[in-house]
Amino acid sequence: MLDETPSAPDAAGATPALELEDITMSFGANQVLKGVTLALLPGRVTALLGANGAGKSTLIKVLSGVYPDHGGTIRIDGEAVAMESPMAAARHGIQTVHQRIDETIVPGLSVAENLVFEEIIRGEIPAVRSLRRLLPRAREIAATLDLGWSDDVLTKDVFELGIADSQLLLLARALSQQPKVLVLDEPTSTLSQSEADRLFALVRRLRDEGVAVLYVSHRLSEISSLADELVVLRDGRIRNRQEAPLDMAAAVRSMLGDTVLAETAGRTEMRGTRVAVEVRGVQLLHRSAPVDVDLRYGEVTGVVGLIGAGKSELARGIFGADRLRCGSLRLDGEDYRPRRTADAVRRGVYLVPEDRAAEAMLPGWTIATTSTLPFLRGVTRSGILRPGRERGVAEAVITDFGVVATGPDQNVDALSGGNQQKVVVGRWMHAGPRVLLLDEPFRGVDIGARGDISRRAREQAAAGACVVVLSSDVDEIREIADRVLVMVEGELRLDAYTTEVDNDAIVASMSEVA
Amino acid sequence: MPEALRSPETVGRVRDALVKYGFIAVTVVLFVFFAATEPAFAQSSTMFSMLKFASVTAILGLGVTFTMVVGGLDLSIGATAGLAVQLAAMTMVFYNLTGPTAVAAVLLGGVLVGLANAVLIVVFKIPDLLATLGMMFVIQGAKLIPVSGQSVSSGMVLRDGSVAPGRFTPDFLLIDRGFVGPVPLPVVIMLVLVVVSWFVLSRTSAGRILYAIGANPEAARLAGVRVGLYRGLAYVISGLFASVGGLILVSRIGQGDVNAGASSLLEAVAVALVGTSVLGLARPNAWGTLLGALLVAIVLTGLTMKGFQYYHQDTAKGFVLIVALLFSFTLSRRKVRYTPAT
Numbered sequence: 009m010l011d012e013t014p015s016a017p018d019a020a021g022a023t024p025a026l027e028l029e030d031i032t033m034s035f036g037a038n039q040v041l042k043g044v045t046l047a048l049l050p051g052r053v054t055a056l057l058g059a060n061g062a063g064k065s066t067l068i069k070v071l072s073g074v075y076p077d078h079g080g081t082i083r084i085d086g087e088a089v090a091m092e093s094p095m096a097a098a099r100h101g102i103q104t105v106h107q108r109i110d111e112t113i114v115p116g117l118s119v120a121e122n123l124v125f126e127e128i129i130r131g132e133i134p135a136v137r138s139l140r141r142l143l144p145r146a147r148e149i150a151a152t153l154d155l156g157w158s159d160d161v162l163t164k165d166v167f168e169l170g171i172a173d174s175q176l177l178l179l180a181r182a183l184s185q186q187p188k189v190l191v192l193d194e195p196t197s198t199l200s201q202s203e204a205d206r207l208f209a210l211v212r213r214l215r216d217e218g219v220a221v222l223y224v225s226h227r228l229s230e231i232s233s234l235a236d237e238l239v240v241l242r243d244g245r246i247r248n249r250q251e252a253p254l255d256m257a258a259a260v261r262s263m264l265g266d267t268v269l270a271e272t273a274g275r276t277e278m279r280g281t282r283v284a285v286e287v288r289g290v291q292l293l294h295r296s297a298p299v300d301v302d303l304r305y306g307e308v309t310g311v312v313g314l315i316g317a318g319k320s321e322l323a324r325g326i327f328g329a330d331r332l333r334c335g336s337l338r339l340d341g342e343d344y345r346p347r348r349t350a351d352a353v354r355r356g357v358y359l360v361p362e363d364r365a366a367e368a369m370l371p372g373w374t375i376a377t378t379s380t381l382p383f384l385r386g387v388t389r390s391g392i393l394r395p396g397r398e399r400g401v402a403e404a405v406i407t408d409f410g411v412v413a414t415g416p417d418q419n420v421d422a423l424s425g426g427n428q429q430k431v432v433v434g435r436w437m438h439a440g441p442r443v444l445l446l447d448e449p450f451r452g453v454d455i456g457a458r459g460d461i462s463r464r465a466r467e468q469a470a471a472g473a474c475v476v477v478l479s480s481d482v483d484e485i486r487e488i489a490d491r492v493l494v495m496v497e498g499e500l501r502l503d504a505y506t507t508e509v510d511n512d513a514i515v516a517s518m519s520e521v522a
Numbered sequence: 523m524p525e526a527l528r529s530p531e532t533v534g535r536v537r538d539a540l541v542k543y544g545f546i547a548v549t550v551v552l553f554v555f556f557a558a559t560e561p562a563f564a565q566s567s568t569m570f571s572m573l574k575f576a577s578v579t580a581i582l583g584l585g586v587t588f589t590m591v592v593g594g595l596d597l598s599i600g601a602t603a604g605l606a607v608q609l610a611a612m613t614m615v616f617y618n619l620t621g622p623t624a625v626a627a628v629l630l631g632g633v634l635v636g637l638a639n640a641v642l643i644v645v646f647k648i649p650d651l652l653a654t655l656g657m658m659f660v661i662q663g664a665k666l667i668p669v670s671g672q673s674v675s676s677g678m679v680l681r682d683g684s685v686a687p688g689r690f691t692p693d694f695l696l697i698d699r700g701f702v703g704p705v706p707l708p709v710v711i712m713l714v715l716v717v718v719s720w721f722v723l724s725r726t727s728a729g730r731i732l733y734a735i736g737a738n739p740e741a742a743r744l745a746g747v748r749v750g751l752y753r754g755l756a757y758v759i760s761g762l763f764a765s766v767g768g769l770i771l772v773s774r775i776g777q778g779d780v781n782a783g784a785s786s787l788l789e790a791v792a793v794a795l796v797g798t799s800v801l802g803l804a805r806p807n808a809w810g811t812l813l814g815a816l817l818v819a820i821v822l823t824g825l826t827m828k829g830f831q832y833y834h835q836d837t838a839k840g841f842v843l844i845v846a847l848l849f850s851f852t853l854s855r856r857k858v859r860y861t862p863a864t
Contacts, residue, residue, distance in 0.1 A: 349745075367740050373861055
């Protein structure tokens, strides 16, 4: 159903920097874009909203030249152009900063070489030129963002940059090309607040300089403060267009369609009594003090801390994925020393890892095979697979979580991020976990899927499981957890029920320095 | 649907068909061509000799297939087959022991090589190509030492001047020369191993786990899979299959040729790679490997009948490999993947 008849607003008759007309794109039988018409005007920030799987990433790839065989017309300054390659997009003044930085950073090269990479591939700078002679141009590019990187930083291998700095590097690189159209795909997902603020100031400056910005984000607060107009994509079509002042509630409604937002206010708090995992004297980071904590059945424990606070180390230690430095664990009052992940899985201790693509997805696998991998014993008889059982598990995962898919044999690569996460979380929940560790379960996941996952996680806890959610987002933790643990630099700073602390207290303890 | 008639879609469909059936079509076309132009080609005796010819390569290729499924490659299989040749010869000729003892010694040797590879790769974390390359040289060199670099044959004079006491026993020679009904025994062994490999890889949890390791070892580990154990298993299977191939080889040549097996490595890797392209599966698989070995056998037998000399063979094999890879990589625009059969 359409929330509103889409009508392209023509602002003051200005020629759009970029016009998309009736863009379609299919992968096999799966039509992802079903006719998108959109105009980006110079000097305006257009926000693109959409749940995972709505077609945002595909749309971005079409206009950055990654998918040349799309349908429809692309116009630059009123003239139809063929966006046949990323090089062509760059030539037409379109620069895109993609969400996945590992696809665009060139490992093994220095920071400076990565900054001037566009010039290198266009042959304007010889690739073999010595690093020292690249530095002036690299400094110039870094300066556009006020990165303040010394030559020391510029000559480092790019791998030594953190994830946030890598994101800034890519942005600086895009800006060095003086784009007419700048596409930012989830630019703040890895940035801290101050870095994000710097980015916002920059986006506003670019807008004032006449750049057309397409800003893709899940974060509504960013959009409402930054965007001049907004379009919502759902199921391959534009469902909602607005000009500032923006009605975010309407945007969210048309983004989600029929799915319901997770009810957080009306939920019942759970307080567990029985201890599942006793963590004693466990040292999480190289120099941190040992941690003692009890994780209990029947409640959702939220562990919140910044990147590098030791959250993942705790979860991976309990799951047996990495050895703990020192200290001991007890599970149900018994010694628990998982030497490998198989030991943890056998005891009913499951982990959904932080980096879905690298640590959970098997390229080319189906929903069925992905779902049953941890529990092959349940779908085999004397080692021989039983396809019927397997489909049964997959169908249960699909229906329990409302995975949007054609069926158990659907390739997981073709699923959106949110649906992939539902499969990855669902396969463990289907098995009835004793302890379920969810490390950043909402990363790259749309609000609808986030609500589903969080609701199911709470149901598991209500049914008696010990559910632990690790995240760097305080709001996420408040939404899902009954109890909050704050971690800073490998140490525990706060342990309280979420109803008893407010956001400020949590944030304050997160930013406390030892 | 009018769009269906648009040319890009037609091109796409033709390409899909080529990717899926092109390889099989090439095999059939070549077969028909040789059968039509060389009357001797289509006779059942030629068929069986071709299958027999394919058996060693196919069996070694199956071992390679297992290691390819876990995302690796075993470069020591040629040397392991050569080791099998020499172990069998030494057991019977030097020590005058029975054929079954020789078979046991050979299989044990293959398993031990596989275990050694597994330890190097899994425990000592040496990259698979390098570990098995090192193993290849160690085996090739070490097997020369006890025989002073000589090939082992019945009646040979030993270092102390005496004559070697044993000979290749008749039952051992039956491995290559025997029949089950009209079918040569090596062909039966090959088919049994193909079926077993297919079954293990696509119908059992072990096979599923092997493909998972190839697809994403870290994701497999975090799904509770014992990655080291199963990766090691693939190399043990590879060593075992290489020694079975060596058994057939030594039974065929009837002496412990020190150079035997050396050339089988590239052939086996080639047929396993060719096999990935069958039916557009784009994954290592047992039936594909068999088909790859058959295609090579058809081409070589056909060319030989047409009067080409042995020195044309490598060029022909190279072309077969490249054509097959065109189907699986260029046309399908897909990388080799590690997706289990469903």
